[in-house]
Amino acid sequence: MSVPQPNPALRDKYAIAGTGTSxxxxxxxxxxxxxxxxxSANALSDAGLTAKDIDGLLVRGPDDIYTFHxxxxxxxxxxxxxxxxxxxxxxxxxxxxxxxxxxxxxxLASVVLCGFGRDAWSRTHRTEQARxxxxxxxxxxxxxxxxxxxxxxxxPAMHAFxxxxxxxxxxxxxEQFGAISLAFREHAQRxxxxxxxxxxxxxxxxxxxxxxxxxxxxxxxxxxSDGAGAVIVTSTERARDMKQKPVLIKGFGTHNNLRGxxxxxxxxxxxxxxxxxxxxxxxxxxxxDIDCAQxxxxxxxxxxxxxxxxxxxxxxEGGDFVSxxxxxxxxxxxxxxxxxxxxxxxxxxxxxxxEGARQLQGIYxxxxxxxxxxxxxxxxxxxxxxxxxxxxxGAA
Amino acid sequence: xxKEYTKPLPRPAPESEPFWAAARDHKLKIQKCxxxxxxxxxxxxHCPECLSADHDWIEASGRGRVFSFVTxxxxxxxxxxxxxxxxxxxxxxxxGPRLLxxxxxxxxxxxxxxxxxKVVFDDVTPEVTLPKFTPx
Ligand SMILES: [Zn+2]
Numbered sequence: 031m032s033v034p035q036p037n038p039a040l041r042d043k044y045a046i047a048g049t050g051t052s053x054x055x056x057x058x059x060x061x062x063x064x065x066x067x068x069x070s071a072n073a074l075s076d077a078g079l080t081a082k083d084i085d086g087l088l089v090r091g092p093d094d095i096y097t098f099h100x101x102x103x104x105x106x107x108x109x110x111x112x113x114x115x116x117x118x119x120x121x122x123x124x125x126x127x128x129x130x131x132x133x134x135x136x137x138l139a140s141v142v143l144c145g146f147g148r149d150a151w152s153r154t155h156r157t158e159q160a161r162x163x164x165x166x167x168x169x170x171x172x173x174x175x176x177x178x179x180x181x182x183x184x185x186p187a188m189h190a191f192x193x194x195x196x197x198x199x200x201x202x203x204x205e206q207f208g209a210i211s212l213a214f215r216e217h218a219q220r221x222x223x224x225x226x227x228x229x230x231x232x233x234x235x236x237x238x239x240x241x242x243x244x245x246x247x248x249x250x251x252x253x254x255s256d257g258a259g260a261v262i263v264t265s266t267e268r269a270r271d272m273k274q275k276p277v278l279i280k281g282f283g284t285h286n287n288l289r290g291x292x293x294x295x296x297x298x299x300x301x302x303x304x305x306x307x308x309x310x311x312x313x314x315x316x317x318x319d320i321d322c323a324q325x326x327x328x329x330x331x332x333x334x335x336x337x338x339x340x341x342x343x344x345x346x347e348g349g350d351f352v353s354x355x356x357x358x359x360x361x362x363x364x365x366x367x368x369x370x371x372x373x374x375x376x377x378x379x380x381x382x383x384x385e386g387a388r389q390l391q392g393i394y395x396x397x398x399x400x401x402x403x404x405x406x407x408x409x410x411x412x413x414x415x416x417x418x419x420x421x422x423x424g425a426a
Numbered sequence: 427x428x429k430e431y432t433k434p435l436p437r438p439a440p441e442s443e444p445f446w447a448a449a450r451d452h453k454l455k456i457q458k459c460x461x462x463x464x465x466x467x468x469x470x471x472h473c474p475e476c477l478s479a480d481h482d483w484i485e486a487s488g489r490g491r492v493f494s495f496v497t498x499x500x501x502x503x504x505x506x507x508x509x510x511x512x513x514x515x516x517x518x519x520x521x522g523p524r525l526l527x528x529x530x531x532x533x534x535x536x537x538x539x540x541x542x543x544k545v546v547f548d549d550v551t552p553e554v555t556l557p558k559f560t561p562x
Binding site for chain 2: 042140143164174175176177178179182183184187190192195196240241242243244245289292293297
């Protein structure tokens, strides 16, 4: 069986033509759908379009809302020649962009809105039990054996198994996880939308933080947030006639370790490896050609392993890589330049696509802009910790 | 009077019933393929290696190692009130399959990856027994 590779003829043929976000952070007066409407309206306006100009809708909300795309389409007042709701967790959002390209290339759509909205903060602050369980999805969705009866609850633990094994095999330290948390927190101080704006962090703060599920403390865990993001995908040719400078889709890839996080080496060598190789091959680029990165940061460890899996350093050397200033805005690989999900807002990767696109449009002032950024790698990870999607964007 | 058991109990899929029935008899059973010899867990109808439906439930040695583990310092469920910190470990059985469990007879700070463990059985209610592990 040959190994699938995305078609390099699609390189630069499609583009992101607009980006938008909703209010972020704590927005209790509106549901995930309302947030998604805000982000959609802002992305359409950014591209100089109206809802009637789109014929594709690839969106996702909380997993307990059935056919989120239909409910959103109703609110946006549109029908679509191509639409669906993706269910690969944090890998879904880049997957939507990939599906948009595939649909346009196949003639099923021409202008597609991709997005994600969630009301995770509001959901976990409505009742005391919701606060304790921290569950952003309904209990009926959770496995009822081989986990909860042993006290396994929540996403931090799943990822912490990988962190613990990485520490054991490679000598990775908590301070190295902390370096990731600190780097993104510093970036958030430059982002007026960031939830952690005005709350800078030191290594002393990190090491003194409350432990959640060891080896993770509170500051290894991403934020609980309400918010939504959206991007408009269309052909580069069409995007050139729209309002903004297009952002080229140079490469993409996916890989899903469906056998599970606990199988084989999956928690140490994630699906980012094969997914990234596909994206690099399609883009005709390698890790050394990437100017900045937006890496899915549900937990600090996931950034560390993905940086290794994407080939920015060798497997096992992620700890040294992240603690040498590499991830800073003036470092060798400015990463999560908005503050990411650890310090801007947790939006299951959607805002990281938005941030990557905006960096390549060069819209920011000198305090936040990655100088002369021509390429950006964006990653998405989720779906029981094994689904991965990669996107390489380029300046037009 | 014994304290009421307030932790969640397993709600098994039909495919898992033989595992829980064996646990009640203080046996750790996993599936073994008659076609390719593969051992697997969690339970499913067909062998994940060769898709054969022809398998036996065999009694595992009950020995293995801690592949990885996490230590809960935050309370997620009221059933564990007063028991934090506690460890959830991913056990790799000598036969190959991995399963989640708790460790008994060892303090959380002494647990380490790759330490050898063996199964013990915790009769948490008259109907439900949870296989757990202790240092071997
Ligand atoms: Zn078999």
